[in-house]
Amino acid sequence: MPVKRPPRTRLSADERERHIARGAVAFFCEAGFGGQTRELAKRLGITQPLLYRYFPNKEALIDRVYREVYLNRWDPRWEEVLDDHSRPARERIIAFYREYAKAVLSYEWIRIFMFSGLRGMNLNSRYLTLVRDRIYTRVIRELRREHGLPSPAEVPIGEMEFELVWALHASIFYIGIRKWIYGLEIPENVDEVVENLATAFLDGVPAVMARALTPAAKAPRRAPRRRG
Amino acid sequence: MPVKRPPRTRLSADERERHIARGAVAFFCEAGFGGQTRELAKRLGITQPLLYRYFPNKEALIDRVYREVYLNRWDPRWEEVLDDHSRPARERIIAFYREYAKAVLSYEWIRIFMFSGLRGMNLNSRYLTLVRDRIYTRVIRELRREHGLPSPAEVPIGEMEFELVWALHASIFYIGIRKWIYGLEIPENVDEVVENLATAFLDGVPAVMARALTPAAKAPRRAPRRRG
DNA sequence: AATGCGGGTGATCGGGCGATAGATAGGCGG
DNA sequence: CCGCCTATCTATCGCCCGATCACCCGCATT
Incomplete structure (x- = not known):
């Protein structure tokens, strides 16, 4: 009685390597890095030892997953959008966040990002330092300029x-956490939500930011301050 | 040559049970639920089989950790603060979030919450549904009232x-993620940050909220809308 | 001092999982 | 059609880890 067995499919080394890498991303996103190589192999339709022909050990496979997910996620156009002084700052910032949300709110990114953080990788801090230096500084610079506040060159x-x-x-990121980590429902039209969040941010932040820039306002903290 | 061995400390069943439970919380927060029972036992200064005298299996231990962390985290005074009409809504909301941040921004809570989410528990959604029904509804109700918008009874x-x-x-929650999951530095004075976030929220949200309440404004979406 | 109860330990089992080694098959150059 | 190269498979090793079992020991009671 012949056991029903999927036919041995033979790929070139390159193809198989990419095949495994893609599968590993999907698998470890879902199962976490504690997922078993046997299970991964089963999903790929290959035997478990074959993984070890292409990757020396599980850790190498995980490294490959990181590279696959982290690299090519950064879009240089983000910085261009924020720097494009032909559009109003407000519009640029909203446009940027809409783009950014599109790139970041994916099952893979959200989960890998969390898993790597919990694993104690420093990938997260490296990535977020990049975000701060390239993005946050630009957003703040433009916001200050729009509201007639001193430039970062003048006041750090x-x-x-x-x-x-x-x-x-x-x-914005938390929308992804809610959906792909907590398993909650989120609105269908994420684009609109992001736009509203950015709008509320742009409306609410300048006053606080201006106050933070005048050192005097920092002294009395406990009394509930109303505007003015 | 006698091996140096910690003296066998004998506790009452109740004490030992609590001892293990407390240790398990600290341990699994750090190591995740994949952490090994032997390692846990070592930290507790007991042998691994002793764990099984008090908990039938690892899963029961984990359940206990959940209970330990999730229960007694909810503070009924939160709702009272938000309902206390003797203070201005603005002040109440800020006060609430300051309290809430204090309860939620802890190593244990942030990490257990993430781990349980990634594990596919529905604890997170249960807890967050509670937050939505008890807290968010109140915040929105008070915000609407302060800005002369219809009450939730009138317009859901x-x-x-x-x-x-x-x-x-x-x-607010993300401050904890940054610190205890990504390992980033965060400001010393979290209280002040939370207050500023709440303030910026209160300044920025009402306009967006009012727009969301008037269905007409929803139609033209693509054009960048400036205020007014 | 003898006894027994119950907290604690050492030794070990059995399954799971990463990793390896040797066998197999399928296509390509000659 | 032959022989080789290499992608893939079967079988298995060795360690780790959750769980169990039989035994130990110290205090309270009598």
């Missing part, structure tokens, strides 16, 4: 300003 | 309004 960007931009970043 | 709370409140929640 303060911790609190970064925090405010972090908040917008967080509220 | 819309998806977009919830999204705006989610955003504030996210920006």
Whole structure:
């Protein structure tokens, strides 16, 4: 009685390597890096030892997954959009966040990012440092300019300003966390949500930012301050 | 040559049970639920089989960790603060978020919450549904009242309004993610940051919220809308 | 001092999983 | 059609880890 067995499909080394890499991304996103090589092999329709022909060990496979997901995620046009002074700052910032959300709100990115953070990789901090240096600084610079505040060259960007931009970043990223980590429902029209978040940010932040830029306002903290 | 061995410390069943439970929380927070029972036992200064005298298996231990962390985290006073009409809504909302941040921004909570989410538990969605029903609805109700918008009884709370409140929640929670999952530095004075986030929220959201409440404004989406 | 109860330990089992080694098959150059 | 090269498979090793079992020991009771 012959066991029903999928036919041995023979690929070139390159093809098979890419095949495994793609499968590994999908698999480890879902199962976490504790996922088993046997299970991965089963999903790929190959035997488990074959993985070891292309990757010396599991760790190498995981490294490959990181590279696959982290590289090519950064879009240089983001910086261009933020620098394009032919459009109003407000419009540029909203446009950027809409693009950014599109790139970042994916099952793979959100989960790999979390898994790598929990694993103690420093990939996250490296990536986020990049975001801060390339993106946050630009957003703050444009916001300041739009509201007639001193430029970063004149007054360096303060911790609190970064925090405010972090908040917008967080509220967008968290949409992905809700969906792909908590398994919650999220609105269908994410684009519209992101646009509204950015709008609310642009409306609400400048006042706080201006206050953070005038050192005097920092002294009395406990009393609930209303505007003015 | 006698091996140096910690003396066998004998506790009452109750004490030992709590001892293990506390240790398990600390351990699994750090190592994730894939952490090994032997390692846990070593940290507790006991042998691994002793764990099984108090918990039938590893899963039960993990359940206990969940209970330990999830229960007693909810503070009923939160709702009272938000309902206390003797203070201005603005002040109440800021006060609430300051309290909430204090409860939620802890190593244990942030990491257990993430781990349980990635594990596919529905604890997260249960907890967050509670937050939405008990907190978000109140925040929105008070915000609407302060700005002369119809009450939730008159016009039910819309998806977009919830999204705006989610955003504030996210920006606070994400501070913890940055610190305890990504290992990034965060400002020393988190209280002040939270207050500023809440302030920026209160300044920026009402305009967007009012727009979301008038269905006409929803039609033209693509054109960059400036205020007014 | 003898006894027994219950907290604690050492030794070990059995399955799971990463990794390896040797056998097999299928296509290509000659 | 032959022989070789290499992609793939079968079988298995060795360690790790959750779980179990039989035994030990110290205190309370009598």
